[in-house]
Amino acid sequence: MPLEQSEAVILRTYPIGEQDKLVVLFSQDKGVIKGVAKGARKFGNRFGSSLEPMSRVRTFYYEKERQELVTISNCDLIESFFDVQKDLDVACALSYFAELIEEFSPSRSRDDLLYRLILSLLRGFKEKGDVRLLSRYFESWFLRINGWLPEFKRCQRCHKPLAEAGWLSPKRDGVYCGACAPEKRDAVGPEVLSFTVWAKKNPPLTEAGAPFSVEALEAVRRAHQCIIVFHLEKEPRTMRFLKKGPD
Ligand SMILES: [Zn+2]
Incomplete structure (x- = not known):
């Protein structure tokens, strides 16, 4: 051996x-x-x-x-990232990331992008980055790496730009306009597209900070977690400990 x-x-x-x-x-x-x-x-x-x-x-x-x-x-x-976990919100976010990686990543299969992602977020927490922003950043990239991030820009069926709001499909693999949506349960606002574009172009912490309100990040959380729960086929055990809405 x-x-x-x-x-x-x-x-x-x-x-x-x-x-x-x-x-x-x-x-x-x-x-x-x-x-x-x-x-x-x-x-x-x-x-x-x-x-x-x-x-x-x-x-x-x-x-x-x-x-x-x-x-x-x-x-x-x-x-060591022991000290950052003294903050309970950070500790909860990190156990959530760990659960997603363990649940979704096939074992014994190299994933450089995901490895670099988790390290960059750990350092983001060390530098006192906002927990909600970093958690949404992780989810956005995690969905992208797994190929589950829908096209938020255009309707899945008629391809018209989704200027105002779209609706996540029941299978969570696409977003539809009001006219095409098979089901209108989970609305996706324009902030989700803005966040997706921002997260793709920027590191998790930028000097200028991120241009998202607490409410916008909450809308992004709802959309991301809707897709995560669909693919996991259950709510992640650690998800319920995350702070949900604005304080
Ligand atoms: Zn449409």
Whole structure:
């Protein structure tokens, strides 16, 4: 069994057995990997604080053929994001991102764009970026990477520009104008298109800040989460802890 290594972000850990931890990693080389860190709960163990959720680490592990779990032999901390999670809203947003990555990313499949996305958002939180803005930014890119971001500019059927409002289709794969909409349940306003265009062109934190009101970000949240829930076929467990509307 050769020793493998990869850079990774720890998505979550939980205790198993008396002294071990099960670790879900999002690795740069192979996407989502699950492994057992033996002895990780012993006092003064070799993993130190490197297994905290959202730590960026270099991980060393052994992989056995046809086994889902790898054996993690060591983890070196590269960058800690422990302090940003003292803010409860940030901690909730990050566990939501972790759940989406774990649920939707096929395991053992490299995804550079998604890896860079999560790192840029972790740094955005470190620089005290707005939690709602960064959460919508993550969702927008997450939907884009998975090919689920609908065309918000034109009606899916008649291709007329959606100047005012459109309606998400029941299958959440497109937006329709008032005349073509098969169902008028989930309205999508022009702020969703503006946000999509902005997020595509800009890093998550810009010096000028983002030109979106709390209400606009709330409309973007509704549209994004409608599509996420459709594809996940359930509400993400962490979604209900996110702050929903304006305070
Ligand atoms: Zn139409």
